[in-house]
Amino acid sequence: MKSIKYLIIIVFLFSTSLSNAQEKDLQNKITKNLRCLICQGQSVYDSDSDFANSVKLLIEKKLDEGQNEKQIYEYLKNKYGDWILYDPKFDKNTYFLWLMPILLFIIGGAIIVRLFIIKKN
Amino acid sequence: MKSKIFQIFLTIFFIMIFFIFYKGLKNPNIYVPKNSLEKDIPSFKAKIFDNNTLVTSEEIFKRDKFYLMNIWASWCLPCREEHPFLMELHSNKNLEIIGLNYKDKKKNAYKFLKELNNPYEIIILDKDGTLAIEWGAYGVPESFLIQNQKIIKKIIGPLNKDLFTEIKRLIK
Amino acid sequence: MIFDNKIVTFTFLQFFFVIISFLGLIMSFVNSDFSNETVFNHSHTTKPLFYKISGTWGNHEGSLLLWLLVLTLFIFLFLIKSKDQTKQYRILTLLFQQIIIIGFFTFLIKTSNPFNYIFPIPNEGLGLNPILQDPALAIHPPILYLGYVGSSIIFSSTLAATTLNYISKEWAKHIKQWVLVSWIFLTIGILLGSIWAYYELGWGGFWFWDPVENVSLMPWLALTTLLHCILVLEKRLTLTSWVVVLSISTFTLSMCGTFLVRSGILNSVHTFANDPERGLFILIFLFCLIFMSLFIFFFFHKVKNKDSNSFFWLSKETSILINNWFMMYFLAVVLIGTIYPIFLEVISSEKISVGPPFYNKLIIPFLIPFLFAMAIGPKLNWIKSELENKTYLVLFLILSLLVSVFTIKNLNVNFLINTVLVTSAFYLFFITLRDFFTKKFKNLSQNIAHFGFSLLILSILFNNIFSTEIITNLKIGETYEGAEFKINFEKIEQKNEKNFKAIIGKFNIENSNGTIENLRPELRIYNQPNIVTSEADIKTNLLKDSFITMNLVQNQDYFNIRYQIKPFMIWIWFSVLLITLGGLKSLILNKRYEK
Numbered sequence: 001m002k003s004i005k006y007l008i009i010i011v012f013l014f015s016t017s018l019s020n021a022q023e024k025d026l027q028n029k030i031t032k033n034l035r036c037l038i039c040q041g042q043s044v045y046d047s048d049s050d051f052a053n054s055v056k057l058l059i060e061k062k063l064d065e066g067q068n069e070k071q072i073y074e075y076l077k078n079k080y081g082d083w084i085l086y087d088p089k090f091d092k093n094t095y096f097l098w099l100m101p102i103l104l105f106i107i108g109g110a111i112i113v114r115l116f117i118i119k120k121n
Numbered sequence: 122m123k124s125k126i127f128q129i130f131l132t133i134f135f136i137m138i139f140f141i142f143y144k145g146l147k148n149p150n151i152y153v154p155k156n157s158l159e160k161d162i163p164s165f166k167a168k169i170f171d172n173n174t175l176v177t178s179e180e181i182f183k184r185d186k187f188y189l190m191n192i193w194a195s196w197c198l199p200c201r202e203e204h205p206f207l208m209e210l211h212s213n214k215n216l217e218i219i220g221l222n223y224k225d226k227k228k229n230a231y232k233f234l235k236e237l238n239n240p241y242e243i244i245i246l247d248k249d250g251t252l253a254i255e256w257g258a259y260g261v262p263e264s265f266l267i268q269n270q271k272i273i274k275k276i277i278g279p280l281n282k283d284l285f286t287e288i289k290r291l292i293k
Numbered sequence: 294m295i296f297d298n299k300i301v302t303f304t305f306l307q308f309f310f311v312i313i314s315f316l317g318l319i320m321s322f323v324n325s326d327f328s329n330e331t332v333f334n335h336s337h338t339t340k341p342l343f344y345k346i347s348g349t350w351g352n353h354e355g356s357l358l359l360w361l362l363v364l365t366l367f368i369f370l371f372l373i374k375s376k377d378q379t380k381q382y383r384i385l386t387l388l389f390q391q392i393i394i395i396g397f398f399t400f401l402i403k404t405s406n407p408f409n410y411i412f413p414i415p416n417e418g419l420g421l422n423p424i425l426q427d428p429a430l431a432i433h434p435p436i437l438y439l440g441y442v443g444s445s446i447i448f449s450s451t452l453a454a455t456t457l458n459y460i461s462k463e464w465a466k467h468i469k470q471w472v473l474v475s476w477i478f479l480t481i482g483i484l485l486g487s488i489w490a491y492y493e494l495g496w497g498g499f500w501f502w503d504p505v506e507n508v509s510l511m512p513w514l515a516l517t518t519l520l521h522c523i524l525v526l527e528k529r530l531t532l533t534s535w536v537v538v539l540s541i542s543t544f545t546l547s548m549c550g551t552f553l554v555r556s557g558i559l560n561s562v563h564t565f566a567n568d569p570e571r572g573l574f575i576l577i578f579l580f581c582l583i584f585m586s587l588f589i590f591f592f593f594h595k596v597k598n599k600d601s602n603s604f605f606w607l608s609k610e611t612s613i614l615i616n617n618w619f620m621m622y623f624l625a626v627v628l629i630g631t632i633y634p635i636f637l638e639v640i641s642s643e644k645i646s647v648g649p650p651f652y653n654k655l656i657i658p659f660l661i662p663f664l665f666a667m668a669i670g671p672k673l674n675w676i677k678s679e680l681e682n683k684t685y686l687v688l689f690l691i692l693s694l695l696v697s698v699f700t701i702k703n704l705n706v707n708f709l710i711n712t713v714l715v716t717s718a719f720y721l722f723f724i725t726l727r728d729f730f731t732k733k734f735k736n737l738s739q740n741i742a743h744f745g746f747s748l749l750i751l752s753i754l755f756n757n758i759f760s761t762e763i764i765t766n767l768k769i770g771e772t773y774e775g776a777e778f779k780i781n782f783e784k785i786e787q788k789n790e791k792n793f794k795a796i797i798g799k800f801n802i803e804n805s806n807g808t809i810e811n812l813r814p815e816l817r818i819y820n821q822p823n824i825v826t827s828e829a830d831i832k833t834n835l836l837k838d839s840f841i842t843m844n845l846v847q848n849q850d851y852f853n854i855r856y857q858i859k860p861f862m863i864w865i866w867f868s869v870l871l872i873t874l875g876g877l878k879s880l881i882l883n884k885r886y887e888k
Contacts, residue, residue, distance in 0.1 A: 022705075028762075035646045037259040040152055040560045041503055043648070046496040048827070048844045048853065050224060051259045054250025061251065079257035080154045086648025093643050097633045101655055105622040112614050116604045128591050135587070139580045142558070145635040146572045150560045152644055 027059050030069055033086045034076065043086060153277060154257060160272050162190075162265075163255040170222055170230070170244035181243055187216045187292045188267040191241070192253055194223045195233035197261040203279035204237045210285070211240035215292045220244035223253055223261050266291060297380065300387065301372050307394075308365040315349075315362050318407055322349045327418050330409035331355060337420035337821040339792045347431030348421045353555065353571075354407035356434055361401060363442040364394050371446050371471070378467065385453035386446075392585075393445050396578045404571045420821030423793065427493050433485040437509065440479025441547045444512060446471050447519075448544035452586060455537055456593045465527040465536070472523060473880040475543075476516045477873055483509050484869045492829050497762070497840045497857045499865065502649045504559040507631045508550025511624060515543040518620040520876075521613050528675055529610065534596060535617070541586045546628075548579045558635060605677045612670030619663045626655045657714065664717035664750065668724040671739055689727070693719035706758055715754055721747035738882075742875025748868035752861040762857040768850060779803040780856055793819040795828075798843045798852065812841045838862040 031045035031052075038049035044056065055076075062072050076084050088094045164178045182188055191207060193200045211218055220241035222230050247253055256265065258277075266274040266288060274291065276284055318331070322345045327333040335352040336345055349355045368390040375383055401407070424430075450468060454460050486509065491499040500506060519539040525532050553559050556572020604610040630647045637643055669686065672678075697715035701708060725744035763780065765773045773780040781801040788795040796816040803809050815828040825845070832839045840857040 028764075033648070033650055035648065037152065037154070043501075046494070046498070046501075050250060053846070053853075054224075054254055057249045058251040058254050076254075079254060080259070081644065083152050083154070083644045083646050086646050087650035087654075088645045088647055093637060093641065093645065094633075097629060097637075097647065097651075098655075100629050101622060101626045104625045105618075105659075108618050108621055112618055116611070116614060124591075128587075132584070132587065135580065135583055139576070141636055141639050142552070142576055143573070144639045145558050146556055146569055146576065148558075148638055150557050152560070 023063055026069065027056070027063060030059055030072060031056055033073075035084050035086055037080065037084070154259075162267055162270050162272060165252060165255050167245040167247070167252055170220070170227075170246050173246075176243070176245065181219060181245070182267060182270055184269055188219055189216055189288070190219045190221060190256070190265040190267060192221045192223050192247075192256070192258055192261050192263045194225045194261050195229040196225065197223075199279040200262045201237070203262055203281075204240070206280040206285045207240040208238055210288065213289070213292065216288075217242040221247050221252060221256075223247050224250050300384070301369075304365070304369045304372055304387065308362075308369045311358070311362050311365045314408075315358050318355055318358060319346055319349045322346060325418065327416070328411055328414040329407075330411050331407045333411055333415055333418045335421050336418040337792070338417060339820065340421060340426070341791065343428075343431065344421060344426045347425075350434045351421055351425045351431075354401075354405045356438075357397065357401050357405055358407050359435060359438055360442055361394065361397050363438050364390070364397060364445055367443050367446040368394070368449070371450070374470075375467065378464075379457075379459070382450075382453050382457055382459050385456060386450040389449035389452045390445060393449065393582070396581075400571075400574050400578065404574055418821070420819070422822070423817065423819040423824050423826050424493055426792075427489055429485050429489040430493070433482060433489060436478055436485060437482025440475045440477070440482050440516075441509065441512060441550075443471070443475035443478060444516065444543045444547055447475065447540045448582075448586075451537055451540035452589050455589055458593070458595055460526075460533050460537070462527055462530055465523050465530075468540075469520075469523050469527065470880065472516060472520050473876050476513075476520055477876045477880065479509070479513050479516060480869065480873045480876070483513060484866065484873075487869075488866060491862070492831055496842070496855070497760075497829070497859055499862075502630070502652045504631050505554055507627050508546075508553055511546045511550060511627055511631075512543050514620055514624040514627065515539055515546055518617050518624070519543060521616050521620075525610050525613050531610075534594060537590060537594060541590070545579070545583055545586070548575070548582065552576055552579055553631070559631070607673060607678045609670065609673045609675045609678070612666060612673050615666050616663075616670065619659060619666070622659060623656060626652060630655075657710075660750070661713055661717045664721045664747070667743055667746065668721040671728075671736065671743065672724075685727075686724070689723045690716075690720055693717075693723055701758075704758060711754070711758065715751070718747055718750040718754060722751060738875045738879035740875070741878060742872045745868045745871030745873075745875060748864060748871060752864035752868055755861050756859055756865065759860040760858060762855065764853070764855050766846065766849075766851040767854050768852075771851075773854070777805050780854065782852070782854070792821065793817045800841060800854075800856075802839065802841075802856070810839055812839060814841045814843045816843065816845065833863055835863065836860060 028045060032043050034044040034055065036042050036044050036047040036049060036052045036055075038051045039047050042052075044052045059072055062075070067075075073085060082088070082093075088097060090098055162178060162182060166175055166177050168174065169176050189207075189210060207218060210216055218240050220243070222244050224247065245252070253259075253261075253263075256263075257275075260277070262279050264276040264280065265272050266276075274288070280288075318329075320326075321329045321332045322336055323342065325332065325336055325338045325345070327336075331352060331354045335355075336348050340348070350359045368387060371386065371390075372383060375386075447468065450471070454464055454468075483506075486506070487499045490501065490506075491497065519536065522532055522536055522539060526536050552572065552575040555575060556569065558572060604614065630651055634645055634647055637645060672683070672686075694712075694716045696719050697712050701712050701715060704711075721743065725740055725747060728740050729744070761777065763773065763775055765780070767773060767780070767782040769782055769785060771782055773782075779802070781803070783799040783801055786797045786799065788797060794817070796818075797813050798815070800812045800814070801809055802812060810832055812830045812832060814830040817826045817828055818824075819826065827842050827844050829840055829842045831841075838857075838859040840859055842855045844853040844855075846853050
């Protein structure tokens with residue numbers, strides 16, 4: 001019963017069009033995922049450089065035009081390279097990055113089970 | 122035996138990490154986007170500085186000429202520095218210089234051009250900086266050398282003597 | 294005994310001379326003696342005295358001297374406090390520590406001498422970066438270093454104990470003190486850095502997953518793991534190899550962090566002036582230490598007590614192993630995320646960024662089982678435990694599930710993941726809260742620390758879920774009207790201080806319930822170096838922080854205003870203090886409650 005309720009809520013959330021506030025949230029979410037090229041330690045969201053301010057405006061425009069998050073990332077990636085995205089995508093450059101921690105977790109678990117728990121006298 | 126292999130493996134592993142860090146030290150840590158050479162120029166619509174009419178990129182950049190697209194602003198100090206080079210390039214017949222006035226006030230921009238002369242064939246306006254992003258620029262000044270609607274050279278920062286001679290060579 | 298005294302005396306002299314030179318550097322800063330290159334580069338006569346002093350360690354050279362000071366201080370204290378250990382062990386620890394000290398001495402003199410002389414003597418210094426002129430950041434480095442560098446003593450004594458085959462339950466008890474000391478200082482150090490970032494960097498965040506932050510987090514994770522693991526060693530004399538590995542990696546990670554930050558191999562918000570020569574030196578030194586430890590570990594380490602190496606699946610040992618397992622995973626995520634871009638660039642010359650989304654995706658899901666384990670683990674007994682009479686564990690689970698469903702239900706956030714996350718955090722919260730009343734102060738320190746951790750996670754979650762923000766452009770006199778509040782930009786005032794000019798904006802914020810708050814953010818134009826900074830104004834109360842910043846916009850007559858409401862901010866700081874308090878209690882009062 002409960003799960004149906006969740007489903008309805010989720011569907012409802014996605015079906016309603018983006019209100020203004022939600023668009024602002026989305027814009028913030030996107031800018032938080034972009035790295036600023038001027039102050040290179042900060043995100044576009046955090047930065048107040050000219051470049052960051054322009055990117056914020058650009059994203060607002062693109063969202064108004066009806067583009068989605070992915071399209072905007074793709075657009076900026078084309079202009080500035082993968083470096084601008086804080087969330088590295090899953091491809092041949094980053095298999096190791098994403099999978100290594102999880103692999104280590106599994107290996108760690110296996111070691112614990114083998115060395116300490118199964119080996120009971 | 123098993124532990125020996127493990128020891129050797131671990132030692133090699135750390136030696137590898139050492140060399141990667143060692144090589145990494147030599148790389149610059151400031152990111153500069155790769156020069157996306159041979160890339161098509163973006164297509165856009167923009168307002169012209171003098172009369173606010175709309176113009177498209179196709180109308181500006183024709184096939185048969187070299188263009189130097191220069192992003193500038195009156196408040197930008199390095200732009201003053203590179204201005205003499207632009208003036209000199211302006212006298213070259215093979216090349217048209219297009220200005221992109223970045224986040225500027227019209228009054229100041231006029232004053233800037235009056236004081237230092239105008240090397241630009243056309244100046245397009247970029248009030249909020251979004252047009253510069255179309256070009257993949259992130260600061261002022263930046264310049265793009267264009268041939269056949271393709272970017273053949275991208276210059277981040279002000280022009281200098283070396284870059285100036287290189288541009289001259291390229292447009293021969 | 295005479296020999297012993299001599300060694301202590303010499304170590305004291307070493308410490309004494311380092312402190313003399315450190316005080317000397319402080320004096321040069323206080324007197325603005327610009328014949329000293331470090332002072333010239335990082336100070337200015339108009340700076341307030343407090344920041345002249347803190348400027349001593351606010352730069353590369355001075356902070357390395359501080360680093361040396363901590364190294365020599367810790368070995369001196371170690372020799373005094375370890376009188377009940379064997380002479381061989383103490384001397385060997387001293388030897389390993391001296392290797393580290395010699396390395397850093399050479400580094401200091403060769404590449405970053407804080408006492409370089411300039412002639413002719415300049416009249417005025419270049420000044421300290423204004424964002425470093427802040428009380429929290431002034432005391433942050435010394436405290437962080439006490440933890441960061443303090444872990445060197447764990448490294449040295451573990452290597453000594455391994456070489457001598459000295460590891461025992463008593464040794465575990467003795468080394469635990471040092472682990473706790475480092476851990477406490479490191480925790481407070483990280484907290485101070487985080488508080489500084491919160492109000493100084495001006496955008497209301499407190500943790501950015503920036504490389505420099507990550508390198509302080511990595512030794513902390515390793516130390517926390519060690520702290521738990523050493524309990525097993527103390528009780529059952531097993532996991533010795535693991536304890537040795539962890540002790541070595543703690544300091545190695547600190548060193549690795551120093552390398553990453555000082556060499557400029559990474560770029561971050563807080564980089565020091567960097568110099569490849571320095572990077573190369575630390576890199577070589579770091580790997581010398583790593584290979585030395587590997588050598589000792591491979592050739593001297595003997596596994597003791599092999600047969601006690603098996604644990605019953607439901608026991609305190611197993612739960613601590615689970616803790617270690619997760620902590621190592623978190624460490625792996627942070628480590629790989631931080632250094633992966635370097636590897637990728639060297640191997641394929643592609644440049645990528647690894648930022649907050651990566652860490653969030655990989656850490657948050659694993660936090661859920663971790664929190665549950667943290668709640669149940671301490672309940673279990675050593676060796677073998679049973680699950681009878683634990684009905685309240687289930688009852689509390691239902692309770693926390695209900696509480697979180699009610700909190701999350703009406704919010705516009707991802708329901709499922711947030712509910713599970715909040716449930717797990719509430720679960721730990723309620724269980725530890727109950728223990729305060731039922732356990733009669735048995736293992737109080739653990740309970741305080743775990744309670745603090747649950748509070749930390751809860752505050753961070755709620756802080757994220759409930760925070761609201763407005764970013765808008767306002768001219769003087771204008772009012773922004775939002776659904777929940779109005780922001781009125783009344784006026785600006787000017788103020789002249791000794792080392793900066795300030796433009797103070799006066800804002801009145803009217804909430805929907807009619808209360809009015811006055812906030813006064815500043816723009817500061819520092820004279821030396823000439824940098825404009827934006828100072829946030831923050832009103833803190835128990836439930837929320839109101840946070841406002843204003844910024845100049847190029848060529849416009851309006852200001853960019855950012856107003857944020859950050860709920861439970863103060864609880865984040867408070868819960869970290871609680872966690873530290875747990876450690877502190879264990880360090881000071883543990884003897885009394887030991888069974």
